[in-house]
Amino acid sequence: MVRYLAFGLNVLLFSIFSISCSEQEPYGNLLDLALASENINIRRVMDSVERYEVQIRYTQIDRRNDSIIFTDYDFQVDDHRYFYPASTVKFPAAVLTLQKLNTIDSLNKDSRFYVEGDSIETTFAKEISKIFAVSDNNANNRLVEFLGQDAINDGLKKRGVSPVRISHRLGYHSDDLATKPLIIYLNDSTTAIFEGTVNSAPRPLEIEGVKKGKGYIDEDSLFQEPFDFSLKNYYPISAQHGLLKRIIFPEIFPEEQRFDLSVEQREFLLSAMHTLPRRVGYDPEEYYDGYCKFLMYGDIKENIPDNIKIYNKVGWAYGTLTDCAYLVDEKNNIEFMLTATLLVNHNGIFNDDTYEFDEIGIPFLAELGREIHKLELQRKKIDDYGKPII
Secondary structure, X not given: OEEEEEEOOOOEEEEEEOOOHHHHOOOOOHHHHHHOOOOHHHHHHHOOHHHHOOEEEEEEEEEEOOEEEEEEEEEOOOOOEOOOOHHHHHHHHHHHHHHHHOOOOOOOOOOEEEEOOOOOOEEHHHHHHHHHHHOOHHHHHHXXXXXXXXXXXXXXXXXXXXXXXXXXOOOOOOOOOEOOOEEEEOOOOOEEEEOOOEOOOOOOOOOEOOEEOOEEEEOOEEEOOOEXXXXXXXXXXXXXXXXXXXXXXXXXXXHHHOOOOOHHHHHHHHHXXXXXXXXXXXXXXXXXXXXXXXXXXXXOOOOOOOOEEEEEEEEEEOOEEEEEEEEEEOOOOEEEEEEEEEEOOOOOEEOOOOOOHHHHHHHHHHHHHHHHHHHHHHHOOEOOOOOEOO
């Protein structure tokens, strides 16, 4: 566990140090307590935790006068144990798109464009909204064409978000190293062409778990050998959580680790991150509130209460489910960060579309979020001397 203290609006990173849970927390490690729950949605995963390849980081947030205190708790977080990040990589694409727009005087988030060969004319703002509301793959890929894989990787590393390696688009998984030109409308009658780039070929990852399962399907044929993820996107828990912290609390980081977003851009990004699909015109029957909010609400179809805001990005593919979220309960004055991933592929075959997303994965993440929220409610009921109020 690591605790961070930050002070004021122009915050100085005051110190980073380990502390004893027993000395500081009347309730102990809330993540451990949540994972010890007897709820079946938690228990069936924790009883076979290695099989599900669970990794979790929880950040406890406390505010004391002008200071913000962060305490990180980990469960099996390991940058050297691979999991497929799926659509979570869309979050950095959105951030870096906004940052790049700041470097081009003639463009902003509302500039209209289309990708050469694409039939959709859109704006950067619309594509970012789609990414967070319904995790649209094509929206992400249009931003990748604008940025290029090398620029994404370099842009993240420059701000201290690492390790990371974005190597391919999503959905159709094109490994093409060349990005396509964008045709951008400078005004109603004038267009400009932003040429594509040629990006570096990815090197195979050499970490634990890049070969998974016992077989996979490719073009309707079953291959009886592990599925190789070594050339696919790599975006571990530490990097995901690090990016989320930089967007939600940029002031706790030194200036060189903050992304270059204007106040208006950051407000737009935060709004897109928590806005529910029904608020931007999607069918609420198909895209219910919990559709892209796995933690706390992924397994229910009812509307999320107005006092709960979840700023997050989920991913689900190849049997892996991930959610990286900042959760706020305005009614009860609770806020915390939670990033969690697990693999649900009982038969060990990839690409057969037989995964236990709805039966095991999403119920686990939803219950985990609810357990942490419940424990946070209890933790708030302490007096000024740190003693529980009975």
